[in-house]
Amino acid sequence: MRRHGFVAGFLLLPVALYLVFVISPYAQAFQIALTDWRGVSANLNFVGLDNFERMFGDDTFWQAVRNHAVLLVTLPVLTIALGLAFAYLLSDSAGTPGARVYRVIFFLPQVLAVAVVGVLFKAVYRPDASGVINGGLARLGIEPVGWLTDQNLALWSIIAVMVWQAVGFYVVLFSAGMAAIPREVFEAAALDGAGRLRTFFSITLPLVWDTVQVAWVYLGIAAFDAFALVNVLSMEQGGPDGATSVLATEIYKNAFGYSRFGYASALGVALFFLTLTFAALTMRVTRREKVVY
Amino acid sequence: MSTTPSRREVLRRIGLTALAAGPGAGLLSACATSRSAGPVAASPAAPTSAANPLGVDAARPLEVVIFSGGNGDGYATDLHEALYSKAYPKAKINHVPTQKVGTQLRPRFISGDAPDVVNNSGPEALDLQSLVAEGHLADLTPLFEAPSLADPAKKVRDTLVGGVYENSLIDGVPRVLQYTVAHRALWYNAKLFDKRGWQVPRTWAEFNALGEEAKKAGIALFAYPGQVGPFYQLWNLVYSAAKIGGNKVIIDIDNLADGAWQAEPVRQAVAAWAQVQRDFGDKAYFGLDHTQTQVRHLKDEVLFYPCGSWLENEMAKDRPESFEYAIAPVPSITAADAMPYEAIMVGVSEAFFVAAKGANPQGGLEYLRMMLSREGARGYTEMTKNLTVVNGVVDGLELTSAVRSAAKAQEAAGTDIITDIRFEGWYKELFDHGQVQTNSVMSGRITPEEFCANMQKKADALKADSAIAKQSRSV
Structure with missing residues (x-):
């Protein structure tokens, strides 16, 4: 009993901080979502599920959800594929010279703040000949491309930035996973005459599957965010015509632009459940027998 | 709080009461919404006098x-x-x-x-x-x-x-x-016009003719910043509509009147500007912000830029000697415009x-x-x-040349002043929606008719929304 008291004493402060700064805002968001709060009064009018009804009838909401769906598939697939490929090429079994240097270089974008990345890519995507990409195209005599102003390209341009920024982290993560695989397994496979591809799919991938699974959840959650990049890069904060809108930008606009804090909280609650559902589903679908070696 | 807070209050402030009282009640009291502001007693005024008509307390911070x-x-x-x-x-x-x-x-x-x-x-x-x-x-x-x-x-x-x-x-x-x-209309480089011997266009036909001339010189007739600042063009569209149909167009829009956005002057103005963008514009500007666009304007890559008289002050650091800001009213779009060419927005x-x-x-x-x-x-x-x-x-x-030019334009306009747009402050959602639709119609993704219909739909939705306090104006 005394030992429990001792442990509780240590836990008291962190748990209190967690309750106040994490759990209570969540609880409040649920509460505010049921009101018509405008952000400057101390009193809340309860309006039941009005905000949710409005949300389900709102085209902008569904457009944002569709964009999240695209992000949810492409961001993890592209990032994990690239991350695995790079990590495999840099792993000891591949024996690429200078692997450590590459790992550092790949990781670099990860240390940049998202806003910095946004501003950086604003210059990269600039739609006239002063842009990094369009400047190169102009030299080849190709018309400048509106990377962020073309409805069919805008979301992909933003996904490319997200992948660029995320890949480095997963290269390091997968590298660590691969380094933990016993060398004998590869040697045995090599003796059996397995090529590089075969080794990758039959040995490496199954043995880092746990890590891939975690990566998928992380990236899925990142796909539900994308706020900063969309805010800095896109036109009309989610345009053109909502082609890049995500729930976070809609929440921001409704709360701080239109003082619809109640509605914004309802969107936040929707986002909460979407993220939760996704994480639960992923864990379930990708669950499989653990490989023991 | 004048008295020293008790220990209990201190605890509550750092949110620890939550643990004592169980989760729920105490927890929420620590945060934004449930703290009661309470009725704040109106601060009593000092006695008024001729020297102090508002009753200011001389010592109050x-x-x-x-x-x-x-x-x-x-x-x-x-x-x-x-x-x-x-x-x-x-x-x-x-x-x-x-x-x-x-x-x-x-x-x-x-x-x-x-x-x-x-x-x-x-x-x-x-x-x-x-x-x-x-x-x-x-x-x-x-x-x-x-x-x-x-x-x-x-x-x-x-x-x-x-x-x-x-x-x-x-x-x-x-x-x-x-x-x-502030005066809002189209801004141009007076020195460039002098050098080339160009006249400021007064009609839409002259505007188009100048566009052809400018095209030969490699200059875009007109541009607005689509990435940050499409509202400059939204203003421009609505002011142009008022020029065609009179200030009533804007008053109706502000009052969320039925069919205000689908009035013929609005459609005509939007169609005219979309045509100018299509024939003489450069789609790169849809992805540039206001500063980037204004710098290109200063480099004489753009002839006319829709903005307000703060522009010169804003660009003071970048303005070369060869550039002198001057304001031009929007050219008359139809022969039967309700307001004369000189009308500008003040x-x-x-x-x-x-x-x-x-x-x-x-x-x-x-x-x-x-x-x-x-x-x-x-x-x-x-x-x-x-x-x-x-x-x-x-x-x-x-004063700056921009402000002087604007004062002169106001004099020429006399009583033909285009009124301000108030839905910008009254119904920010409608204004933001307007920016999206402006980019959409100017880049040709929707027709002017669709622009009017989309705006009307949003205006009607706001009108029906009881959570939004309605405003009205008569002048």
């Missing part, structure tokens, strides 16, 4: 929040606050410059600790409707009725340019003072309000009265190169 944007906040510290200190040396002034008006002040309004004077500008300006609904904005009637410091024989209201009082009304009560005057901006539940509302009103004094208004123009709403105080001042 005054807090002034200034949006420190393009105009800086030096005009407040060095000029207006200095004036106040001179008149009331005992009053301590607390000057708060900020770039994030909303983020910084929202919690203070909730907790009942509002500053006295607020310059509500910038990208995070507070939504005035919701502040009025909670009774946070002081009634400015005493200010407008008080004798002016610019001309003691007149009331403050009578020293201001037309439209300022009407613009201050929310639900029929004056609540917000717009301090500066509007007011830079909102100031006084908090009703602050510690010193009388001092706040007095501060605004000093801003509207001859010294306060003239000094502001000297420091920021912006004209204020006070009439006749800038004689002999050296």
Whole structure:
């Protein structure tokens, strides 16, 4: 009993901080979502599920959800594929010279703040000949491309930035996973005459599957965010015509632009459940027998 | 809180009561919404007199929040606050410059600790409707009725340019003072026109003809920034519509009148501008922000740019000697326009309000009265190169060529002044929706008819939304 008291004493402060700064805002968001709060009064009018009804009838909401769906598939697939490929090429079994240097270089974008990345890519995507990409195209005599102003390209341009920024982290993560695989397994496979591809799919991938699974959840959650990049890069904060809108930008606009804090909280609650559902589903679908070696 | 807080209160403030009282009740009391502001007793006014018509308590401190944007906040510290200190040396002034008006002040309004004077500008300006609904904005009637410091024989209201009082009304009560005057139309380089021997076009046919000329010289006839600042073009579309159909077009739009956006003048204006963009524009500008576009304008890559008379001040650092800002009215779109070619938009901006539940509302009103004094208004123009709403105080001042050109254009326009757009402040959702639709129609993704229909749909939805307080105007 005394030992429990001792442990509780240590836990008291962190748990209190967690309750106040994490759990209570969540609880409040649920509460505010049921009101018509405008952000400057101390009193809340309860309006039941009005905000949710409005949300389900709102085209902008569904457009944002569709964009999240695209992000949810492409961001993890592209990032994990690239991350695995790079990590495999840099792993000891591949024996690429200078692997450590590459790992550092790949990781670099990860240390940049998202806003910095946004501003950086604003210059990269600039739609006239002063842009990094369009400047190169102009030299080849190709018309400048509106990377962020073309409805069919805008979301992909933003996904490319997200992948660029995320890949480095997963290269390091997968590298660590691969380094933990016993060398004998590869040697045995090599003796059996397995090529590089075969080794990758039959040995490496199954043995880092746990890590891939975690990566998928992380990236899925990142796909539900994308706020900063969309805010800095896109036109009309989610345009053109909502082609890049995500729930976070809609929440921001409704709360701080239109003082619809109640509605914004309802969107936040929707986002909460979407993220939760996704994480639960992923864990379930990708669950499989653990490989023991 | 005047008394020393008890231990229990201290605990509650850091949220630990939550643990003692169980999760739920105590927890929520630590956060924004459930803390009660309580009724704040209106601060009693000092007795009024001829010298002190607003009843200012000479010793009470005054807090002034200034949006420190393009105009800086030096005009407040060095000029207006200095004036106040001179008149009331005992009053301590607390000057708060900020770039994030909303983020910084929202919690203070909730907790009942509002500053006295607020310059509500910038990208995070507070939504005035919701502040009025909670009774946070002081009634400015005493200010407008008080004798002016610019001309003691007149009331403050009578020293201001037309439209300022009407613009201050929310639900029929004056609540917000717009301090500066801006002229909005098309800006061009007068020196370039001189050099090439070009005439400013007066009709849409001349505008198109000039577009062909400019094209040969490798200059885009017209551009607006699509990435940050598509509202410059939204303004331009609506002002052009008013030129075709008269100010009634704008008044109907502001009043959310049925079919206001689908009126023929709106469609004609949008169609005309979409045609100019299609034939003479460059799609790169859809992805540029206002600064990038304005720099290209200064390099003579763009002939006409829709903006306001603050433009020269904003671009002062980048402007080459070969560029002289001048304003041109929008060319007449049809032969039967309701307003003549000379008509331009003259509007007011830079909102100031006084908090009703602050510690010193009388001092706040007095501060605004000093801003509207001859010294306060003239000094502001000297420091920021912006004209204020006070009439006749800038004689002999050296103004920028943009402001001089705008003053001349206003003279030519006479009474044909295009009115301001108020739905921008009244219904920000509609305004933002308008920016999206503007980019859409200008880049040819939707037709002018679809633009009108989309705007009408949003306006109708707002009209039907009981959560949004409705405003109306007759002039």
